[in-house]
Amino acid sequence: MIAGAQQQALYQQLLRIRLVEEALADRYSEWEMRCPMHLSIGQEAVAVGVSAALGVEDVVFGNHRAHAHYLARGGSLPRLFAELYGMAEGCCGGRGGSMHLIDPEVGFMGSTPIVGGTIPLAVGAALAMRRADQKRVAVVYFGDGCFEEGVVHESLNYAALHALPVIFVCENNGYSVYTRLQQRQPSRPLHQLAAAHGLHSACGDGNRVEEVRALAQMAVARARGGDGPTFLELATYRWREHCGPNYDDELGYRPDGELAQWQERCPLSHYERQLLEQGILTPTEVTTARQVIGEEIESAFHFARNGTPPSGAEQGENLYG
Numbered sequence: 001m002i003a004g005a006q007q008q009a010l011y012q013q014l015l016r017i018r019l020v021e022e023a024l025a026d027r028y029s030e031w032e033m034r035c036p037m038h039l040s041i042g043q044e045a046v047a048v049g050v051s052a053a054l055g056v057e058d059v060v061f062g063n064h065r066a067h068a069h070y071l072a073r074g075g076s077l078p079r080l081f082a083e084l085y086g087m088a089e090g091c092c093g094g095r096g097g098s099m100h101l102i103d104p105e106v107g108f109m110g111s112t113p114i115v116g117g118t119i120p121l122a123v124g125a126a127l128a129m130r131r132a133d134q135k136r137v138a139v140v141y142f143g144d145g146c147f148e149e150g151v152v153h154e155s156l157n158y159a160a161l162h163a164l165p166v167i168f169v170c171e172n173n174g175y176s177v178y179t180r181l182q183q184r185q186p187s188r189p190l191h192q193l194a195a196a197h198g199l200h201s202a203c204g205d206g207n208r209v210e211e212v213r214a215l216a217q218m219a220v221a222r223a224r225g226g227d228g229p230t231f232l233e234l235a236t237y238r239w240r241e242h243c244g245p246n247y248d249d250e251l252g253y254r255p256d257g258e259l260a261q262w263q264e265r266c267p268l269s270h271y272e273r274q275l276l277e278q279g280i281l282t283p284t285e286v287t288t289a290r291q292v293i294g295e296e297i298e299s300a301f302h303f304a305r306n307g308t309p310p311s312g313a314e315q316g317e318n319l320y321g
């Protein structure tokens with residue numbers, strides 16, 4: 001059972017992330033945000049549903065498409081925007097941009113552009129928490145593309161062997177850049193690959209926020225109870241181009257009508273309709289929520305634009321590689 005207040009909170013999160021990313025897409029062409037940007041418009045319910053199942057003590061890792069992961073976890077919006085504008089006030093000091101988000105104060109331990117790069121980090125975090133005898137959980141989000149990286153298999157194997165409290169959240173949007181999953185991998189469900197590594201695994205509809213939340217609650221309960229890792233494969237779809245603010249269907253790498261079909265299964269409007277029908281939400285509350293979030297977004301843009309460019313000395317700090 002889910003309470004009305006929790007449903008409203010899930011809706012608010014979905015709406016906020018959608019409006020934030022649409023605003024970013026609108027302003028990207030001003031060319032003041034100079035970093036590559038992978039938007040998660042269409043995929044928001046995964047991060048929102050998973051985050052709703054976590055406690056403040058848990059830790060989360062994202063990937064290159066991490067705005068939703070960061071925001072759903074409670075990452076600071078002004079500091080996200082300042083990061084995108086390359087300012088010292090940014091969550092990564094303005095050095096990283098969209099693919100290097102971090103906010104340890106809320107347990108968001110980082111995102112990186114390297115496909116699969118944060119998967120072993122989450123396993124390491126889970127190992128550390130286990131050794132410290134803590135009842136905390138590590139979560140890592142990654143895409144279907146990760147199954148072409150060896151590190152995912154090593155990480156799944158290790159996590160299963162040691163029954164670590166880690167949740168692997170695979171956002172299966174069916175594509176890696178311009179290439180369909182069927183052109184990259186033989187036909188077999190991704191969650192069954194995880195099962196073959198000995199993990200408890202499940203799949204679900206990544207566009208239905210309450211379904212995602214329920215799966216994540218199951219995974220969190222298992223991890224906290226000492227039952228080890230869980231792998232969740234969540235089906236979803238990216239609406240915009242792989243990297244950037246535009247739609248790119250004219251390139252022809254996606255079948256005609258596929259985007260429209262997924263847009264009909266929009267995680268936000270579906271949930272909005274459901275809550276309106278159930279009387280959990282009123283049309284006035286929807287309008288007010290849009291206004292309030294719109295003002296928050298404007299204020300965050302103002303903060304970012306008026307930030308301080310990092311000094312030459314600062315730019316070299318904390319850089320590795």
Ligand SMILES: Cc1ncc(C[n+]2csc(CCOP(=O)(O)OP(=O)(O)O)c2C)c(N)n1
Binds near residue numbers: 113114116144173242
């Ligand atoms: C190790 C590595 N290989 C290749 C790339 C280039 N690259 C960046 S994003 C991406 C697609 C990843 O697809 P997926 O994991 O399914 O995530 P999605 O973009 O669909 O959310 C690729 C191949 C990279 N960043 N890192």
Ligand SMILES: [Mg+2]
Binds near residue numbers: 143144173177
């Ligand atoms: Mg993908």
